Amino acid sequence: MSKKVRTAVFPAGGLGTRFLPATKVIPKEMLPLVDKPIIQYGVEEAIASGIEHIIFITGRGKGAMEDHFDISYELDATLEKKGKKELLEISRKISSLARISYVRQKEPLGLGHAVLCAKQLVGDEPFAVILADDVIDARVPCLKQMIDVYDERQGSVLATMTIEGPGISAYGVLAGAQDPNDERIYECTGMVEKPKFEVAPSKQAIIGRYVLTPRVFELLEKTGFGAGGELQLTDGILGLLEHEKVYGFTFDGKRFDAGDKFGMLQATVEFALKRPEFGGKFREYLKGLPL
Secondary structure, X not given: OOOOOOEEEEEOOOOOHHHOOHHHOOOHHHOEEOOEEHHHHHHHHHHHOOOOEEEEEEOOOOHHHHHHOOOOHHHHHHHHHOOOHHHHHHXXXXXXXXXXXXXXXXXXXXXXXXXXXXXXXXXXOOEEEEOOOEEEEOOOOHHHHHHHHHHHHOOEEEEEEEOOHHHHHHOEEEEEEEEOOEEEEEEEEEEEEOOOHHHOOOXXXXXXXXXXXXXXXXXXXXXXXXXXXXXXXXXXXXHHOOOOOEEEEEOOOEEEEOOOHHHHHHHHHHHHHOOOOOHHHHHHHHHOOOO
């Protein structure tokens, strides 16, 4: 029997320089999107997709993130004493979301290196990688859609989205053939990192969700550090193509780049409008702005 995808790796060791000065002392993963840190959206997506074990790859200055997912005895005791049951439930729910492990990445040496840090905890099972900067609003969680594809095809799956025009040059781009029976699935033949629009192999941009087989660890260990002294996950996935099939999957949902200031603003507005307790008021406020 094939093994299930039970573990999700969250690389979270980056410095978050695009959000300075806020990220000088606050991990970028803890920046709030409405009233939750952006990394919590990714964790909740993983849990809703059937993930049982979360592995955070952390670095220096990430203590606030670890504290967020831990039990806060003082806060819980204070909320209970004051009879604030709803807030107490929110606090306790965060600390019981999943089984969480932490691995320290001593230096930010690339996404591939961050994923490789999780090797011992993942073991010989397929696993997911979630980049918390990519917040995805979907009726069926994006990762759940990808795991369904993995279970059917038994090959690594990369989340993609269609990008029209020159904007494709900001992404890693999938090369491959569309499945004749499912237009959302592509059989990957390669990847090109940030190609010029004129030579991009497709319109399929790779975004921050992956379901990978454990063979990628072996391939990453054999891959040398490239430009800037970093180990890239892309190189490991290209190595996978020599041994097994890799699929691109255009998921159903809307992706927000919460690692970018403008993307974070977009996500904040759209997620706030969905909130039943104040979405209506917020919509009326926006209508009244002198735009």
